[in-house]
Amino acid sequence: MYPVVEVKGLVNRFGTQVVHDGLDMTVERDEVFGIVGGSGTGKSVLLRTILGLQRPQAGEIRIDGQDITHMDERQLREVKSHYGVSFQSGALYSGLTVRENVQLPMLEYLRLSPQALDDLAMLKIRLVGLNPGAAGKYPSELSGGMVKRAALARALALDPRLLFLDEPTSGLDPVSAAAFDDLVLYLQRELKLTIVMITHDLDSIFRTCNRVGVIVDKRMVSDTLAKIVDYPNPWIQEYFHGERARARLGELQHGT
Amino acid sequence: MGVEVRRNADALELALSGEWGAREFSDLDGALHAVEIAGARRVSIDARGVGTLDLTGAWALHQFVARAREAGAEVSFAGAAPDQLRLLDETLKEADRGVEALPPPAPAGATHGPVVRLLVRVGRRSVAVAGRFLEGLAFVGRSTVTAFLATLRPKHLRPISIARHVYDTGITALPIVALIAFLISVIIAYMSATQLRGLGADIYVVDLVTIGVLRELGVLLTSIIVAGRSGSAFAAELGSMKLNQEVDALVATGVDPFEVLVVPRLVALTIALPLLTVVADLVGLAGGAFLCHFLLDMPFNQYVGRVNDAIASTTFWVGVIKAPVFALLIGFAGCYRGMQVRSSARELGRLVTVAVVQAIFLVILADAVFAVLFMKLDI
Numbered sequence: 310m311y312p313v314v315e316v317k318g319l320v321n322r323f324g325t326q327v328v329h330d331g332l333d334m335t336v337e338r339d340e341v342f343g344i345v346g347g348s349g350t351g352k353s354v355l356l357r358t359i360l361g362l363q364r365p366q367a368g369e370i371r372i373d374g375q376d377i378t379h380m381d382e383r384q385l386r387e388v389k390s391h392y393g394v395s396f397q398s399g400a401l402y403s404g405l406t407v408r409e410n411v412q413l414p415m416l417e418y419l420r421l422s423p424q425a426l427d428d429l430a431m432l433k434i435r436l437v438g439l440n441p442g443a444a445g446k447y448p449s450e451l452s453g454g455m456v457k458r459a460a461l462a463r464a465l466a467l468d469p470r471l472l473f474l475d476e477p478t479s480g481l482d483p484v485s486a487a488a489f490d491d492l493v494l495y496l497q498r499e500l501k502l503t504i505v506m507i508t509h510d511l512d513s514i515f516r517t518c519n520r521v522g523v524i525v526d527k528r529m530v531s532d533t534l535a536k537i538v539d540y541p542n543p544w545i546q547e548y549f550h551g552e553r554a555r556a557r558l559g560e561l562q563h564g565t
Numbered sequence: 566m567g568v569e570v571r572r573n574a575d576a577l578e579l580a581l582s583g584e585w586g587a588r589e590f591s592d593l594d595g596a597l598h599a600v601e602i603a604g605a606r607r608v609s610i611d612a613r614g615v616g617t618l619d620l621t622g623a624w625a626l627h628q629f630v631a632r633a634r635e636a637g638a639e640v641s642f643a644g645a646a647p648d649q650l651r652l653l654d655e656t657l658k659e660a661d662r663g664v665e666a667l668p669p670p671a672p673a674g675a676t677h678g679p680v681v682r683l684l685v686r687v688g689r690r691s692v693a694v695a696g697r698f699l700e701g702l703a704f705v706g707r708s709t710v711t712a713f714l715a716t717l718r719p720k721h722l723r724p725i726s727i728a729r730h731v732y733d734t735g736i737t738a739l740p741i742v743a744l745i746a747f748l749i750s751v752i753i754a755y756m757s758a759t760q761l762r763g764l765g766a767d768i769y770v771v772d773l774v775t776i777g778v779l780r781e782l783g784v785l786l787t788s789i790i791v792a793g794r795s796g797s798a799f800a801a802e803l804g805s806m807k808l809n810q811e812v813d814a815l816v817a818t819g820v821d822p823f824e825v826l827v828v829p830r831l832v833a834l835t836i837a838l839p840l841l842t843v844v845a846d847l848v849g850l851a852g853g854a855f856l857c858h859f860l861l862d863m864p865f866n867q868y869v870g871r872v873n874d875a876i877a878s879t880t881f882w883v884g885v886i887k888a889p890v891f892a893l894l895i896g897f898a899g900c901y902r903g904m905q906v907r908s909s910a911r912e913l914g915r916l917v918t919v920a921v922v923q924a925i926f927l928v929i930l931a932d933a934v935f936a937v938l939f940m941k942l943d944i
Contacts, residue, residue: 402910403808403908403909403910403911404909404910404911404912415587418587418588419587419588419590419591419621420590420591421590421591422591422594425590425591425594428624428628429590429621429624432620432624432653432656432657433620435656435657436620436656447908447909448908448909449907449908449909450908465620467587467621468586468587468619468620468621468622499648499652500619500620500652
């Protein structure tokens with residue numbers, strides 16, 4: 310069985326600035342894969358490339374075995390309906406209510422009666438732990454945590470098996486962030502999702518990720534969490550063994 | 566595929582197969598709704614033949630099971646019930662527990678008669694209109710005070726910002742303003758030439774073009790172009806800064822957004838629009854000369870001489886003096902609407918539209934007021 314997401318030899322360049330130079334990445338089915346890297350190492354560019362928002366200079370990107378780098382818009386649209394994306398700041402459509410936000414992908418891709426549309430949207434809203442009363446609210450009326458959950462509900466609108474999360478816990482307080490991590494894990498388990506997430510949040514990584522890919526020197530090294538912390542790269546050492554990481558690392562070693 | 570039904574006295578057997586996903590939902594839901602439950606005492610469902618059952622597919626099944634139970638049938642599954650149904654039950658149950666009591670609906674005022682209700686509506690609307698008027702007035706007042714205070718302390722006048730806006734609203738508008746002034750004066754000259762030639766009064770074409778362009782058209786056309794270009798730009802810039810919380814960030818830093826955002830735009834436009842008007846006047850006159858030369862065979866020096874005869878000492882200034890007033894109207898409309906944006910992209914679009922429409926309306930209204938004023942003053 311082929312991997313869910315497979316990136317091979319990816320090159321991204323803006324003018325003379327090389328962001329990725331031969332980056333490889335593989336995400337297996339039913340795992341939570343964390344993408345980590347310092348600011349400016351091209352995590353967001355990587356995500357945008359995988360999502361087909363921009364085309365790379367070289368390399369191939371396979372989603373469910375299909376190379377998306379040479380697809381036309383129509384084929385790409387079909388692939389896009391098979392994954393959900395939650396953007397960093399939510400990217401909820403500000404002119405639509407939460408319910409309408411969740412319904413938008415359904416209206417685009419599915420044939421549903423108005424009743425079914427409402428029922429299914431409410432189901433997704435409840436699934437992510439939002440109060441049904443939030444369904445009629447506009448994004449500007451939501452708290453940060455609710456925005457993240459609403460964005461997740463929209464990402465789940467078409468019941469995708471693959472989910473991309475861009476910094477899902479950034480901007481949340483530790484309690485909300487932990488609750489969100491639990492929600493992600495719960496959904497991953499119950500819906501058998503494959504999740505690719507960009508994150509800075511060490512707590513989040515240790516809590517949710519099976520494997521981690523770190524972008525260093527324009528490439529990616531990826532391994533299980535327990536192994537990657539011992540990689541000799543200075544940035545990885547600083548990241549996983551710095552002041553902030555020590556407490557977490559202790560837990561990991563006690564746990565395994 | 567989908568749903569296969571076998572009826573056995575009072576027992577109903579459903580064999581499910583194929584893909585049960587979001588894409589198949591409407592077919593599946595239709596098939597399930599077509600199943601006649603009435604009269605069945607027992608319903609047994611065999612979901613073992615289903616390929617993938619996602620949450621949307623499970624919802625269709627869940628609705629059917631609920632319908633069957635409501636009809637008094639006993640529902641059982643061959644093998645185990647699909648996991649997804651348990652997840653659905655869990656989700657719905659959890660959410661029901663978490664429901665906060667919604668606020669009670671506002672008390673209905675249906676006890677009043679129609680006259681009172683009409684009065685209430687008129688009153689509410691009046692108060693709202695008055696409130697909006699006061700809000701606009703407050704905006705103008707605050708901008709004026711800020712501008713006044715800034716002129717006392719030149720550091721607060723933000724010369725760099727003003728220069729940038731003079732460039733954006735004035736210099737970059739030059740080509741389009743010049744082109745339109747040229748074309749419009751050519752059109753007027755042409756129209757009047759065809760009419761006046763029949764009377765042998767060709768020479769008055771120059772008077773018409775000169776007075777028309779200098780007094781009215783130069784400044785009015787320029788203002789309308791600038792309202793469309795810069796009024797919308799002001800509203801859109803400030804509006805998206807509001808959406809992006811940039812304005813909040815300024816306030817939190819202790820910087821007055823009126824001082825750094827509104828006043829420089831107003832000042833810059835007040836500088837740029839009169840200058841643009843002068844350019845439009847010149848190009849307009851040139852357009853007249855161009856047409857007179859080629860259509861009426863009038864030498865350029867005769868045209869210039871006639872222009873000198875046609876205008877009074879005030880003609881040029883009557884036009885240009887209006888420009889700063891129009892500039893302020895456009896600037897206020899754009900900035901005010903921009904600062905009103907609160908929450909959504911749709912609101913931004915609406916307020917930018919309002920800003921442009923209002924700016925153009927105010928400019929034309931003010932022009933009418935000026936026309937009456939100048940007539941009374943006999944200028």
